[in-house]
Amino acid sequence: MAALDWLNVVVAAVLLAGIYAVMSVGMTIIYGVMKIVNLAHAGFMMLGAYFAYELFERGHLDPLVGAFLAFPVFFGIGRLVYWLFVRWLPVSNQPTLGSLLLMFGIWLVLQNLAYLVWGNEDRSIFTPRTFLTTQIGPITISTLRLVAFAVALVSLVVFELVLRRTWYGRSVRALIQSRYAGQLVGVDTRRTASLTFGLGIGFAGMAGALLASLYSFNPDFGRPFLIRSFVIIVLGGLESASGVALGALVLALAETIGILFVPAGYQLAISFGLLVLVLLVLPGGLAQLFAKRYRSA
Amino acid sequence: MTRSYQSLGFFPRSFVVLLALATVQGCKREDKKAVTADAITIGVVLPLTGREAKPGQYQKEGIDLAVKQINQAGGVMVKAAGKKLPLKEIFYDDGSDQAKSASFVERTMSSDNATAVIGGYSTALGEAESVMPDRYKVPWITPGAAASAIFNRGYQWAFGMLTPTDILGSTTAEFLQSVVEAGKLRKGLNVALALENTDHGIDYGNGIKQWIQKHPGSFNVVFSETFDLGSPDFSGLLQKVKSANADIFLSDAHLQDYITMHRQYIQNGMKHQMISYGARGPETDARKALGDGVDYIFAGIWWSKSLPYPQVKQFVKDYKEATGREPDSWYAATAYDSVRILASAIETAGNLERTAIRDALRTAELKGSLLPGQTVRFGPNGQAQNPFVIVQNKPGGKVDIVFPKDAATGEVIAPIPTRG
Numbered sequence: 001m002a003a004l005d006w007l008n009v010v011v012a013a014v015l016l017a018g019i020y021a022v023m024s025v026g027m028t029i030i031y032g033v034m035k036i037v038n039l040a041h042a043g044f045m046m047l048g049a050y051f052a053y054e055l056f057e058r059g060h061l062d063p064l065v066g067a068f069l070a071f072p073v074f075f076g077i078g079r080l081v082y083w084l085f086v087r088w089l090p091v092s093n094q095p096t097l098g099s100l101l102l103m104f105g106i107w108l109v110l111q112n113l114a115y116l117v118w119g120n121e122d123r124s125i126f127t128p129r130t131f132l133t134t135q136i137g138p139i140t141i142s143t144l145r146l147v148a149f150a151v152a153l154v155s156l157v158v159f160e161l162v163l164r165r166t167w168y169g170r171s172v173r174a175l176i177q178s179r180y181a182g183q184l185v186g187v188d189t190r191r192t193a194s195l196t197f198g199l200g201i202g203f204a205g206m207a208g209a210l211l212a213s214l215y216s217f218n219p220d221f222g223r224p225f226l227i228r229s230f231v232i233i234v235l236g237g238l239e240s241a242s243g244v245a246l247g248a249l250v251l252a253l254a255e256t257i258g259i260l261f262v263p264a265g266y267q268l269a270i271s272f273g274l275l276v277l278v279l280l281v282l283p284g285g286l287a288q289l290f291a292k293r294y295r296s297a
Numbered sequence: 298m299t300r301s302y303q304s305l306g307f308f309p310r311s312f313v314v315l316l317a318l319a320t321v322q323g324c325k326r327e328d329k330k331a332v333t334a335d336a337i338t339i340g341v342v343l344p345l346t347g348r349e350a351k352p353g354q355y356q357k358e359g360i361d362l363a364v365k366q367i368n369q370a371g372g373v374m375v376k377a378a379g380k381k382l383p384l385k386e387i388f389y390d391d392g393s394d395q396a397k398s399a400s401f402v403e404r405t406m407s408s409d410n411a412t413a414v415i416g417g418y419s420t421a422l423g424e425a426e427s428v429m430p431d432r433y434k435v436p437w438i439t440p441g442a443a444a445s446a447i448f449n450r451g452y453q454w455a456f457g458m459l460t461p462t463d464i465l466g467s468t469t470a471e472f473l474q475s476v477v478e479a480g481k482l483r484k485g486l487n488v489a490l491a492l493e494n495t496d497h498g499i500d501y502g503n504g505i506k507q508w509i510q511k512h513p514g515s516f517n518v519v520f521s522e523t524f525d526l527g528s529p530d531f532s533g534l535l536q537k538v539k540s541a542n543a544d545i546f547l548s549d550a551h552l553q554d555y556i557t558m559h560r561q562y563i564q565n566g567m568k569h570q571m572i573s574y575g576a577r578g579p580e581t582d583a584r585k586a587l588g589d590g591v592d593y594i595f596a597g598i599w600w601s602k603s604l605p606y607p608q609v610k611q612f613v614k615d616y617k618e619a620t621g622r623e624p625d626s627w628y629a630a631t632a633y634d635s636v637r638i639l640a641s642a643i644e645t646a647g648n649l650e651r652t653a654i655r656d657a658l659r660t661a662e663l664k665g666s667l668l669p670g671q672t673v674r675f676g677p678n679g680q681a682q683n684p685f686v687i688v689q690n691k692p693g694g695k696v697d698i699v700f701p702k703d704a705a706t707g708e709v710i711a712p713i714p715t716r717g
Binding site for chain 2: 005008009012013016019115119120121122124125126130131133140142144214215216217218219220223224225228252255256257258259260263264265267268
């Protein structure tokens with residue numbers, strides 16, 4: 001394969017990493033603060049995709065505008081779900097069976113609601129930009145993927161700033177490190193959890209709306225992304241958006257470049273192989289590797 | 298501790314023999330009761346909810362239409378009853394769930410005492426149902442499951458209306474050969490295969506490869522790989538296809554993957570002389586998602602409403618009258634014919650004994666069928682062996698049948714013109 005082909009593959013992997021990162025960040029933060037494995041994440045992503053679709057079909061709104069609108073709307077939905085169901089879950093430092101069942105149940109309800117409303121046909125958004133490409137030097141890039149990547153990047157940077165520079169962000173980081181210690185220093189755990197759940201669902205909705213312009217979707221949409229989110233969480237750790245971005249980049253590079261050497265049918269095997277490897281060698285994720293380097297320096 | 302039959306005493310042994318006789322008598326009585334019945338009970342298990350709801354609904358509509366028409370004509374002639382008996386349909390919605398699908402088929406065959414059962418859209422649900430017919434010795438016809446894996450297990454009571462997918466592969470190769478013979482493509486072109494990692498994809502690829510092996514010098518397979526269903530990115534795979542420098546790109550994909558892959562295909566500026574995504578191509582959803590990007594893609598399908606047979610035109614008219622719309626894709630047609638071939642087998646059997654109906658199905662020939670070739674008969678493994686029709690998307694949303702020649706509604710456009 002020529003050097004240019006390699007460059008094309010690496011660029012494709014980086015663009016894919018952006019999408020992976022924005023879809024995983026919501027799940028990461030919810031797990032970090034509340035120790036809830038949000039299995040309903042895929043369901044909210046799917047609803048985000050339909051949200052952008054409806055805005056496009058009825059209001060002729062660009063799906064990217066739909067993605068920006070999806071964030072506050074799904075933030076509200078997330079807070080409502082928290083208030084109705086999640087806050088009743090027992091507080092724990094480990095994921096509980098109750099939380100798993102609840103989130104799985106919510107996912108099933110969302111899926112079946114979507115079947116009821118939109119049926120099971122595959123839907124998609126086709127705009128004049130769908131096949132538009134951007135030429136950067138010798139590389140041809142899908143404009144839509146480039147824009148989706150930029151939106152993902154901007155939202156991750158903003159999220160990182162919120163985590164680093166605001167009281168809410170400090171509360172989140174404190175709760176991720178130690179819920180007990182956070183409570184001792186006066187963190188309002190219930191309010192932080194409520195905001196975090198809203199934020200996580202907001203990101204899920206936004207990711208779904210972004211993906212709607214790239215893929216076709218049906219009520220079962222989101223399942224393959226959910227699996228990849230687990231891998232990214234383990235790889236990137238829980239404490240920062242940059243960790244998620246790094247995890248997403250490693251996964252996207254491994255998947256895209258890996259199948260140049262092994263048959264494409266092994267793409268998921270690459271993801272899971274990576275997951276097993278990290279769990280065995282670096283159970284703390286890539287952050288553990290950097291921490292070791294930092295200590296030894 | 299285990300004991301053999303011989304080691305039992307006289308009385309216990311007699312008891313076993315009596316029990317066996319009673320069972321046989323019971324079964325016979327069951328069949329006799331069915332003959333004295335005033336209707337023929339047919340179990341139907343299809344998804345009307347869940348992810349397969351739409352195709353399931355279309356198949357149910359096809360079955361309902363056939364049952365209605367047969368009953369309007371007086372029913373099915375059953376010699377042993379000395380009269381025509383109407384068909385009575387017992388329907389269960391399996392919710393697109395494999396476990397429910399199998400258990401509803403079991404219910405129709407056991408407690409509902411159905412004479413035969415029709416069910417199983419898609420392959421996954423059909424596969425779950427397929428274990429029941431041999432267990433209960435009830436004929437089962439699936440109008441919507443195609444994978445050969447179901448029919449290669451030696452089942453004696455399972456029949457399928459869909460031609461196996463490897464024939465889709467060989468028909469595709471045969472079609473391309475006809476384009477070469479028409480002087481539109483060069484001989485000995487290189488082919489790249491990207492196949493979904495399922496029985497469907499693998500059967501399709503094998504069909505193409507076996508055809509090429511039997512016709513040396515026709516085409517060369519320079520690339521063949523499988524990919525995961527629902528993959529979010531195909532850039533690596535497409536890069537490999539690009540590097541293979543093939544002239545023809547043949548994939549086998551579900552609708553979602555077809556849309557994602559073909560979007561990336563166009564965005565990567567890839568070009569081939571001919572492109573196909575197996576059985577996918579002419580779907581309205583694909584045109585909505587890809588616009589004129591779907592133009593010139595060809596596909597092999599089980600049935601088309603454009604088939605120039607009078608019975609197809611009549612069916613389209615009747616279906617539209619019954620449902621208010623024309624049939625979408627092949628789903629209703631295979632379901633409609635599954636009822637007709639079952640009715641014809643019952644008439645041939647002359648009674649409602651399930652074994653006789655099963656034997657009649659094995660040799661049944663449904664003439665005037667809606668399917669390509671106009672006659673349906675089941676092969677030795679229970680699967681129908683009708684040819685596929687090849688359709689090609691044309692600009693402006695037109696879809697033409699381009700192969701076989703006797704069913705063609707338009708000329709094939711090959712090689713694909715370069716996009717402007």
